[in-house]
Amino acid sequence: MPLETKIDDFINSNGNTEEEAVSYSSKDFSSDQDVRWCPGCGDYTILKQIQNVMPDLGVPKKDIVFISGIGCAARFPYYMDTFGMHSIHGRAPAIATGLKVSRPELSVWIITGDGDSLSIGANHFVQLLRRNVNVNLMLFNNQIYGLTKGQYSPTAPEGTISKSTPFGSIDHPFNPLSLSLGADGTFVARAMDRDPRHLKKMLNRAHEHQGASMLEIYQNCIVFNDGAFELFTDKKSRPRETIYLEDGEPLVFGKDKDKGVRLDGLIPQVVELNGEYSKDDLWIHDETDTTKANLLSRFFEHPQNGEHLKFPRPFGVLYAVDRPTYDEGVLAQNEYAISKREANLDTLLAGPETWDVK
Amino acid sequence: MDIKNQVCEEVTIRFAGDSGDGMQLTGSLFTNTTALLGNDLRTLPEFPAEIRAPAGTVPGVSSFQLHFGSKEIMTPGDVCDVLVVMNSAALKANLSLLKKGGLIIANTAGFDKRNLKLAKYPEGANPLEDDTLSSYTVYEMDISKMTKEALSDMDLSYKDVDRCKNMFVLGLLYWMYNRPMDSTIQFLNKKFGKKPDVAAANIKVLKTGYHFGETAEIFSSRYTVEEADLEPGTYRNITGNESTVLGLVAATKKSKLPLFFGSYPITPASDILHGLSRYKNFGITTFQAEDEIAAVSSAIGAAFGGSLGVTSSSGPGIALKGEAIGLAVMLELPLVVLNIQRAGPSTGMPTKTEQADLLQAFYGRNGESPMVVVAPSTPADCFQMAFEASRIALEHMIPVMYLSDGYLANGSEPWKFPQEKDLKNIEVGFESPREGSEEPFLPYVRDERHVRSWAIPGTKGIEHRVGGLEKEDETGDVSYDPDNHQKMVKVREAKRDKVADFIPRQEIDQGNDQGDILILGWGSTYGSIRTAVAELRKDGHDISHAHLRYLSPFPRNLEALLSGFDKVIVPEINNGQLVRVIRDHFMIAAEPINKIKGRPFGVAELKEDILNIISDKQIPARTKAS
Numbered sequence: 006m007p008l009e010t011k012i013d014d015f016i017n018s019n020g021n022t023e024e025e026a027v028s029y030s031s032k033d034f035s036s037d038q039d040v041r042w043c044p045g046c047g048d049y050t051i052l053k054q055i056q057n058v059m060p061d062l063g064v065p066k067k068d069i070v071f072i073s074g075i076g077c078a079a080r081f082p083y084y085m086d087t088f089g090m091h092s093i094h095g096r097a098p099a100i101a102t103g104l105k106v107s108r109p110e111l112s113v114w115i116i117t118g119d120g121d122s123l124s125i126g127a128n129h130f131v132q133l134l135r136r137n138v139n140v141n142l143m144l145f146n147n148q149i150y151g152l153t154k155g156q157y158s159p160t161a162p163e164g165t166i167s168k169s170t171p172f173g174s175i176d177h178p179f180n181p182l183s184l185s186l187g188a189d190g191t192f193v194a195r196a197m198d199r200d201p202r203h204l205k206k207m208l209n210r211a212h213e214h215q216g217a218s219m220l221e222i223y224q225n226c227i228v229f230n231d232g233a234f235e236l237f238t239d240k241k242s243r244p245r246e247t248i249y250l251e252d253g254e255p256l257v258f259g260k261d262k263d264k265g266v267r268l269d270g271l272i273p274q275v276v277e278l279n280g281e282y283s284k285d286d287l288w289i290h291d292e293t294d295t296t297k298a299n300l301l302s303r304f305f306e307h308p309q310n311g312e313h314l315k316f317p318r319p320f321g322v323l324y325a326v327d328r329p330t331y332d333e334g335v336l337a338q339n340e341y342a343i344s345k346r347e348a349n350l351d352t353l354l355a356g357p358e359t360w361d362v363k
Numbered sequence: 364m365d366i367k368n369q370v371c372e373e374v375t376i377r378f379a380g381d382s383g384d385g386m387q388l389t390g391s392l393f394t395n396t397t398a399l400l401g402n403d404l405r406t407l408p409e410f411p412a413e414i415r416a417p418a419g420t421v422p423g424v425s426s427f428q429l430h431f432g433s434k435e436i437m438t439p440g441d442v443c444d445v446l447v448v449m450n451s452a453a454l455k456a457n458l459s460l461l462k463k464g465g466l467i468i469a470n471t472a473g474f475d476k477r478n479l480k481l482a483k484y485p486e487g488a489n490p491l492e493d494d495t496l497s498s499y500t501v502y503e504m505d506i507s508k509m510t511k512e513a514l515s516d517m518d519l520s521y522k523d524v525d526r527c528k529n530m531f532v533l534g535l536l537y538w539m540y541n542r543p544m545d546s547t548i549q550f551l552n553k554k555f556g557k558k559p560d561v562a563a564a565n566i567k568v569l570k571t572g573y574h575f576g577e578t579a580e581i582f583s584s585r586y587t588v589e590e591a592d593l594e595p596g597t598y599r600n601i602t603g604n605e606s607t608v609l610g611l612v613a614a615t616k617k618s619k620l621p622l623f624f625g626s627y628p629i630t631p632a633s634d635i636l637h638g639l640s641r642y643k644n645f646g647i648t649t650f651q652a653e654d655e656i657a658a659v660s661s662a663i664g665a666a667f668g669g670s671l672g673v674t675s676s677s678g679p680g681i682a683l684k685g686e687a688i689g690l691a692v693m694l695e696l697p698l699v700v701l702n703i704q705r706a707g708p709s710t711g712m713p714t715k716t717e718q719a720d721l722l723q724a725f726y727g728r729n730g731e732s733p734m735v736v737v738a739p740s741t742p743a744d745c746f747q748m749a750f751e752a753s754r755i756a757l758e759h760m761i762p763v764m765y766l767s768d769g770y771l772a773n774g775s776e777p778w779k780f781p782q783e784k785d786l787k788n789i790e791v792g793f794e795s796p797r798e799g800s801e802e803p804f805l806p807y808v809r810d811e812r813h814v815r816s817w818a819i820p821g822t823k824g825i826e827h828r829v830g831g832l833e834k835e836d837e838t839g840d841v842s843y844d845p846d847n848h849q850k851m852v853k854v855r856e857a858k859r860d861k862v863a864d865f866i867p868r869q870e871i872d873q874g875n876d877q878g879d880i881l882i883l884g885w886g887s888t889y890g891s892i893r894t895a896v897a898e899l900r901k902d903g904h905d906i907s908h909a910h911l912r913y914l915s916p917f918p919r920n921l922e923a924l925l926s927g928f929d930k931v932i933v934p935e936i937n938n939g940q941l942v943r944v945i946r947d948h949f950m951i952a953a954e955p956i957n958k959i960k961g962r963p964f965g966v967a968e969l970k971e972d973i974l975n976i977i978s979d980k981q982i983p984a985r986t987k988a989s
Contacts, residue, residue, distance in 0.1 A: 008646040011619045012669045021796040067823045083828050088820040091830025093690050099657035103664030107623045109615050111820055132653040206394045230534045335648055342643035350783040354609055356599045363595055
């Protein structure tokens with residue numbers, strides 16, 4: 006017999022379950038709080054796209070929870086008219102794990118930044134991915150510490166001049182997608198604030214994926230790191246320096262779709278599609294191929310002034326595979342334990358051996 | 364040879380050997396048998412922090428002390444009457460704990476040249492052969508050899524044979540103290556169910572030890588300890604960590620809430636994680652987190668979702684959890700934080716007990732961050748206080764720190780356990796769903812106890828945001844308003860203080876409710892103080908004992924109670940922590956007694972310390988307290 010708890014009773018009680026036809030507009034997800042990011046911040050478009058995508062999810066508002074850590078991006082939950090928690094620095098994945106494991110029916114979204122998830126909270130970030138907790142993690146990457154007014158971040162390229170590194174940063178940056186793949190993340194994708202349509206598509210994909218969905222979003226910090234991703238977001242350079250991945254499609258890019266990536270064994274090559282090579286020679290994207298996903302995540306050189314990148318920066322879903330989720334596993338084990346043994350408190354309190362004193 | 368049978372009121376036995384000699388198991392089995400015979404008892408296991416410190420060395424010695432009797436037993440005993448030593452290192456490490464004239468049972472195989480050298484005895488010296496032990500009664504026997512001989516007809520590995528030698532000791536002591544072997548035999552059959560030959564070997568050696576006592580003609584006495592005068596009822600034996608686990612299971616049952624337990628392994632708290640992990644059938648989820656911070660954070664996440672969120676650790680881990688506990692204070696969510704204290708600072712002495720995290724519990728977070736603090740006083744009391752910690756957290760939407768320690772955690776005592784029907788329900792409810800037409804939901808509206816409602820995700824119409832930024836009163840919106848901040852700091856404190864209306868009044872445990880001296884203790888010092896005060900009262904001193912289990916807030920009547928005494932003395936296993944809080948709260952010249960050795964108070968030393976303070980203050984001992 007399943008254990009009935011107050012939460013089950015309560016959630017299934019009348020007045021709570023009567024489902025009005027869930028037809029929301031994006032406005033329904035906008036809270037009454039004034040948004041306080043800097044004018045022109047990339048966070049605005051991301052907020053807008055998340056609010057836009059929410060009505061499409063088919064999830065009642067009452068079942069959606071946004072959890073953030075600390076940083077500019079972490080203010081996000083205040084602006085969503087859902088359940089939300091603005092927690093402490095780096096710990097949102099741990100809080101989300103506790104919530105999701107205890108309430109698996111909820112749709113849980115983590116909003117985090119490069120400092121929050123790759124510096125102070127890096128441990129929780131990789132643990133969430135390896136456990137494959139069924140939540141969506143939105144990593145707003147702006148390669149800078151904004152809220153603390155402009156120190157270099159763990160994704161800032163070597164040599165970054167910032168308040169704390171007036172002579173240039175020395176440490177080597179994280180490659181967030183390689184890190185995620187290394188942690189055996191089951192969904193690894195990248196989007197950017199300046200391409201809202203693609204971003205919306207990626208948000209949908211992240212939601213659909215059963216497991217920990219890691220979506221890195223390039224986000225421009227207009228005050229402390231303006232133009233960090235300009236090479237990828239600028240209409241002129243974008244076609245040459247980026248590649249949009251589609252499952253089952255060849256890796257084609259360039260203004261006139263005149264370039265592609267082929268594999269020579271395991272060595273990727275950029276080729277011109279001008280006769281010697283055609284689309285048939287190219288690498289066909291396969292979201293379930295770990296080796297290829299790792300190769301793609303390594304298309305990660307840092308732009309040098311005026312030079313083209315050797316490999317275009319990939320956007321889209323690099324990797325998406327099914328693996329049992331942590332929350333399902335916990336639930337199954339708990340249910341098994343409940344079915345196996347009666348929860349008799351008196352027997353438990355008495356323990357293995359008792360004696361009577363008369 | 365005639366064997367005399369002597370009746371003893373109380374006995375303390377200390378089993379000591381190498382970490383690999385199975386002394387903890389031997390002690391536990393003797394304890395269970397003794398409990399079943401109806402004696403009152405207390406135990407103190409002591410073991411090294413290393414899993415297997417170098418065999419034969421002093422740091423590798425593991426001991427288990429058991430104090431049992433036909434009278435009330437509240438401590439594991441200051442010194443022992445019988446010391447079992449499996450090797451020379453065990454003798455070296457424990458001889459100072461044997462009372463003069465006491466009895467030593469020594470395994471001579473552990474006193475060969477190699478072992479003496481490992482124990483760092485001087486070249487050529489052997490305490491069994493020189494006059495080191497002249498003031499004790501020593502029984503020497505080659506336990507290793509006799510074990511081997513007993514098993515000579517069995518096809519077992521050398522290792523399996525050697526591992527049986529602790530059963531010889533157990534059997535011998537069962538004979539000496541007139542205890543039956545059946546409960547141990549049952550245990551061995553169950554434990555080695557899949558290896559019947561190992562079970563048979565252990566049982567054979569157990570019986571060999573017993574028969575050795577009978578037939579060896581070296582022992583002149585056997586001892587009987589009659590049943591203790593315990594309150595009628597059904598009892599079991601229990602350690603503090605076990606009863607903490609049961610208290611939490613009871614709380615989840617009586618609140619009808621699922622329990623989410625996020626923890627990271629740490630000595631001496633890990634047994635709570637192990638225990639709860641076995642009881643998933645009670646609707647308990649256990650999560651072994653990646654670190655202490657994730658452990659507490661996951662519990663906060665679960666509490667946000669409507670579970671009873673619990674995390675456990677010891678001092679170093681509690682330090683790491685500090686920021687997240689502050690978040691729970693700000694979010695006003697229920698959270699139980701179990702601190703099984705150990706000697707610090709830093710890694711300190713992980714397997715040794717201490718009460719030095721009280722000030723951390725009171726003040727060890729950034730900002731004005733009040734939480735409730737409770738502390739169990741005996742191993743069995745851990746059940747009650749873990750239940751209380753859960754009740755207060757849930758009913759008052761507040762984090763609660765529960766301060767047990769290594770001594771309570773691993774020590775054991777007989778427990779007249781309750782039945783489910785005797786336990787009160789924990790009353791919790793969630794904020795109700797709303798229709799869009801109704802007034803908007805305000806998460807920080809409070810009731811008359813200053814408690815906000817528990818508004819869990821999945822509830823229609825009450826979508827809202829919480830966070831670590833300062834809250835505006837009632838709306839919970841982010842606020843930097845100066846007056847609002849002061850108001851919120853005060854209201855969070857008032858909420859904590861209001862809990863005092865929902866806890867029992869402080870009682871005097873022993874003695875008059877006013878007089879010369881009050882010994883005010885908290886936590887695991889209960890047994891030592893109780894015994895010391897009883898003895899001092901017998902000697903005619905006007906002295907009383909009160910023991911705090913609710914520390915923040917204090918019981919409402921504590922100030923009045925303290926004012927009834929000329930002198931308040933606060934013994935603690937730390938450098939003086941409760942004494943500071945008492946002085947601060949009540950402006951009285953409370954005096955400390957401090958022991959910081961990683962061990963509980965001995966009764967004799969505590970009496971001496973109390974008497975020193977009494978004589979310094981020239982408070983005369985009265986002729987027999989009325």
